[in-house]
Amino acid sequence: xxxxxxxxxxxxxxxxxxxxxxxxxxxxxxxxxxxxxxxxxxxxxxxxxxxxxxxxxxxxxxxxxxxxxxxxxxxxxxxxxxxxxxxxxxxxxxxxxxxxxxxxxxxxxxxxxxxxxxxxxxxxxxxxxxxxxxxxxxxxxxxxxxxxxxxxxxxxxxxxxxxxxxxxxxxxxxxxxxxxxxxxxxxxxxxxxxxxxxxxxxxxxxxxxxxxxxxxxxxxxxxxxxxxxxxxxxxxxxxxxxxxxxxxxxxxxxxxxxxxxxxxxxxxxxxxxxxxxxxxxxxxxxxxxxxxxxxxxxxxxxxxxxxxxxxx
Amino acid sequence: xxxxxxxxxxxxxxxxxxxxxxxxxxxxxxxxxxxxxxxxxxxxxxxxxxxxxxxxxxxxxxxxxxxxxxxxxxxxxxxxxxxxxxxxxxxxxxxxxxxxxxxxxxxxxxxxxxxxxxxxxxxxxxxxxxxxxxxxxxxxxxxxxxxxxxxxxxxxxxxxxxxxxxxxxxxxxxxxxxxxxxxxxxxxxxxxxxxxxxxxxxxxxxxxx
Numbered sequence: 001x002x003x004x005x006x007x008x009x010x011x012x013x014x015x016x017x018x019x020x021x022x023x024x025x026x027x028x029x030x031x032x033x034x035x036x037x038x039x040x041x042x043x044x045x046x047x048x049x050x051x052x053x054x055x056x057x058x059x060x061x062x063x064x065x066x067x068x069x070x071x072x073x074x075x076x077x078x079x080x081x082x083x084x085x086x087x088x089x090x091x092x093x094x095x096x097x098x099x100x101x102x103x104x105x106x107x108x109x110x111x112x113x114x115x116x117x118x119x120x121x122x123x124x125x126x127x128x129x130x131x132x133x134x135x136x137x138x139x140x141x142x143x144x145x146x147x148x149x150x151x152x153x154x155x156x157x158x159x160x161x162x163x164x165x166x167x168x169x170x171x172x173x174x175x176x177x178x179x180x181x182x183x184x185x186x187x188x189x190x191x192x193x194x195x196x197x198x199x200x201x202x203x204x205x206x207x208x209x210x211x212x213x214x215x216x217x218x219x220x221x222x223x224x225x226x227x228x229x230x231x232x233x234x235x236x237x238x239x240x241x242x243x244x245x246x247x248x249x250x251x252x253x254x255x256x257x258x259x260x261x262x263x264x265x266x267x268x269x270x271x272x273x274x275x276x277x278x279x280x281x282x283x284x285x286x287x288x289x290x291x292x293x294x295x296x297x298x299x300x301x302x303x304x305x306x307x308x309x310x311x312x
Numbered sequence: 313x314x315x316x317x318x319x320x321x322x323x324x325x326x327x328x329x330x331x332x333x334x335x336x337x338x339x340x341x342x343x344x345x346x347x348x349x350x351x352x353x354x355x356x357x358x359x360x361x362x363x364x365x366x367x368x369x370x371x372x373x374x375x376x377x378x379x380x381x382x383x384x385x386x387x388x389x390x391x392x393x394x395x396x397x398x399x400x401x402x403x404x405x406x407x408x409x410x411x412x413x414x415x416x417x418x419x420x421x422x423x424x425x426x427x428x429x430x431x432x433x434x435x436x437x438x439x440x441x442x443x444x445x446x447x448x449x450x451x452x453x454x455x456x457x458x459x460x461x462x463x464x465x466x467x468x469x470x471x472x473x474x475x476x477x478x479x480x481x482x483x484x485x486x487x488x489x490x491x492x493x494x495x496x497x498x499x500x501x502x503x504x505x506x507x508x509x510x511x512x513x514x515x516x517x518x519x520x521x
Contacts, residue, residue, distance in 0.1 A: 076480075080332060084466060084482035090520050093469070097479050280482060281334045 004064055004172075008240040009181045013057050016189065020049060044285030052283070052292070056188070060181050064168040065111060067184065071165040072107035077289045078157035079103065081280045085270075085290075086153070089146050091139035095130055099154055102126050106162050113169040122159040127151055160297045163304035164188065174311055175243040182241035183307065190237070190253070191299045194230040194260040201225025215268045218261075227257040243311045255306055256299045263298030267291070315396050319363070319371060327364045331357070331470055332482045336514065340487040341365060341460060345373055345423040347490075348459045350447060352440060352508060353429035354468030357483075359397070361467060362427050365485065375400050375419050376427040402446075404432070413450055420454050430504070434473045440512070448500045451493040458490035461504060463511035469520055486511035 023046055031039050059070035083096060102122060109118040131147045164187055168180035175182060202222025210220045234253025238244045244252055267290050271279060280288025327333065342349065349362055359376045366374055380401035383393040393399040400415045411417075416426055428450075430443035451459055466483035488507045494500040 077332070080480045080482055083480075088469070088520065090469075093472075093475065093479050094477065097477055100480060282332065 002061065002063070004179060005061060005181055006177060006179050008178055009060070009185055012182075012185050012189065012237070012241060013060070016053060016057070020046070020053060023049075041285050046285070048283040048285050060184065064180060067168050067181070068107055068111050068165045071161060072103055074289070074293065075103050075107070075158045075161045076100070077282065078161065078293055079153055081282070081288050081290050082153045082157055083150075085274055085276065085279060086149050088149075089139060089142060091137050092134060092146055092150070094137070095133045095146075095150065098130060098133060099126070099150055102154060103158055106158055107165060110162055110165045110169060115166075118162070118166060122154050126154060130154075156297045160301045161293065164296065164300040166304060167307075170308075170312055177239070177243075178241035186234075186237060186241040187256070187300060187303050188296070190230055190234055190256045191260050191295050193233060194226050194257050194299075195264065195295055197229040198222045198226030198257075198261065198264075201229070211265055214272060215265050218265065223261055226261070227254065230257040230260075242307065244307065248306075248310055252303060252306060255302050259298035259302040260295035263295040266298070267294035315371060315398070318396050323360050324364060326478075327357070327361055330478065330480050331361075331467075332480075333361065333365070333485055334482060334515075335365065335485045335487070337487040338365070338485075340489060341462075342425060342458060342490070343367055345370065345425045346420040346454070346457045348420075348426045348428055348447070348450065348454075348457060349462060350428050350430060350459055350504065350508075351462040351464055352512075353431045353434050354439075354464070355434060355471045355473070357467040357471050357478075358429065358434075358464055359427060361464065361483065361485065362462065366425060370425060372398065373422075373424040374398065374427060375416075375424050377402050377416060377429075379404050379433070381405075400426070413446065413453075416450055417453060420450075420457055426450075434468075436473075439468075440509075443501060443505055445497060445501055447504065448497045451500060452497070455493035458492060459504065460490045461488040461507040461511065462486065463488070463508050463514075465512070465515065484515050486514050 027039060027042055027046055030037075031043075056070065059066040079100065083099075088096065106118070106121055109121060130150055131143075134143060134147060164184060167183040167187065170180055170183070172179045178186070198218075199222065202217065202219045202225070205221040205225060206217075206219030208220040209216065210218050210223055231250060231253030234256060235246065235249045238246075238249030238252065242249070242252070267279070271277070271290075278287030279290035282289050283292055286292050344367075349366070351358060351362060359378070363371065363374050363376070376397060376399050378393065378397075378399045378401065380403050383397075383399055384390040384401055393401070400419060402416075403412055419426060428447055430445075430447045431441040432444045433441075435441040447459070451457070463486040464483065465486075466481045469479070470481045470483065471478045488511050491500075491503055491507060494503055
């Protein structure tokens with residue numbers, strides 16, 4: 001077993017594998033029992049999960065560097081999807097090139113464990129550089145819109161997501177049970193679990209709409225049910241994967257559930273503004289990559305700074 | 313062989329990973345020749361994307377029709393155009409009395425698939441130019457060969473005319489129902505342009521100005 005993988009991480013990955021197998025079996029049984037019903041989307045959804053989790057687990061098991069590359073690639077896909085969705089200016093083609101070029105730099109700072117640069121590179125240096133590049137090109141029409149939307153995209157798709165990768169380079173000795181991979185797994189699993197839990201609770205018990213103008217299918221029952229389930233699971237998993245104490249893990253669970261919900265509806269607002277239902281078609285049954293990582297754009301930086309402040 | 317290697321290690325990674333495609337109605341693309349695939353034209357990437365989408369086993373039989381003056385302007389480009397892209401060169405200015413479409417016809421006779429851009433040149437990025445009627449003359453000679461209209465969006469943003477830096481964008485590909493010769497040049501050209509305009513209206517596309 002590679003040294004960066006602690007036994008609980010392997011167990012957790014095994015648990016996820018188990019969930020996937022159970023879900024696939026349930027769908028196969030459903031298809032058998034109700035051959036008249038349409039399970040195409042559900043089937044595609046599970047198939048996409050297999051691919052996503054397969055790649056993610058492979059990267060985690062391979063090495064921390066592979067995992068960092070994995071997150072860099074997710075950032076690339078997300079930024080590309082975002083920039084393809086929003087209106088961009090023809091004059092800014094070369095500015096967008098620099099925005100993409102920020103991705104390898106940002107993840108290189110992560111890889112080098114250079115926290116100071118990691119935390120200011122996009123919020124300070126790119127924030128200053130990209131508008132300057134726009135000005136040297138000279139197009140002033142819609143300048144503010146272009147500079148604002150581009151920076152929002154970089155912050156969300158690159159800066160926020162790169163926090164998930166920074167877990168991988170944190171001091172292993174401060175988290176002897178799970179290591180960096182343990183914290184990443186804790187973040188990703190709980191975030192995705194929370195999405196599913198809020199959806200299932202909403203389907204089963206949802207009555208009162210929580211934010212109808214942005215996301216008409218989201219209900220208070222779904223949100224609170226998900227919050228309770230996710231928080232409980234966060235407290236169960238914390239001692240095996242993270243350095244968090246019992247009380248801290250309660251906070252982490254609430255943070256992931258609340259942050260996940262807000263990240264989800266933020267991307268919903270973006271899609272509603274642009275007028276699309278799905279952000280793309282990269283992941284059959286899910287939509288685009290933004291539809292999958294929406295919650296993570298909030299939970300990754302929130303959980304990271306919570307843990308970093310308390311333990312590192 | 314060289315062509316397969318080039319498409320496997322250069323074209324496919326660029327088209328599928330650096331760019332990424334959202335394809336609507338992929339099943340409408342021809343699965344065998346002879347056929348003519350017709351699309352709007354904004355970028356050199358257009359040809360590469362269409363060649364990626366058509367069946368891999370047919371790759372050697374895909375024949376993009378392209379301007380002779382541009383793609384055969386120097387020996388290196390001419391070698392690449394002939395041996396890797398399998399281009400059919402087309403004279404944009406017809407000066408002799410030779411039939412300009414002879415090679416296109418011969419290729420259809422060999423059950424190959426033509427890739428044709430009736431706008432003639434790449435034009436302004438993400439703008440639609442008028443169609444030239446060479447395609448109508450070809451379809452008249454081969455009335456049973458399906459003409460598949462395709463609308464491409466986003467490639468003009470990724471690599472417009474005159475730019476050397478490729479900027480990644482997801483690209484939309486809309487494939488239409490196959491058309492056949494209508495019996496009349498004007499009605500055929502109208503039907504073809506209309507088919508591509510309808511495809512263009514199918515997706516969400518933010519303005520690029």
